[in-house]
Amino acid sequence: MQIGSILPAGRQNDTTTGLADQLEQAFLEEMLKYYGPPPAEGAFSGGAGEDQFASFLTREHAALLAGQLDLGFARMLGEGA
Incomplete structure (x- = not known):
């Protein structure tokens, strides 16, 4: 069961959400470099x-994972604002 936001759609901050998505992707990309x-x-x-282009594949893996996972960065950024 998922519970949606109690804020109206017009009040959600798209900038914070976009920034959080990029931050999650960057975090996952760094994690995947090592693990x-x-x-x-x-x-x-x-x-x-393969050595030269491995970073592109890592970036794509991170983008796919970021799209499937919610690490909660948007929530953390929203609480800090």
Whole structure:
């Protein structure tokens, strides 16, 4: 069961929500750099190209995770304002 916001839709701060989404994505991206899936090894690895473009894949993984997870950054930013 989900409970919606008690504030009217016109009073929600889209700037705070957008900033929180970007912050969540950046947090997840940094986390995935250290704890994400390891690079492939062996004959089917990407070699030097995989090393060069791994950050793009990490950023996309973080964006997908941020879209699926709610880490509560918007709530924290809203309470601080």
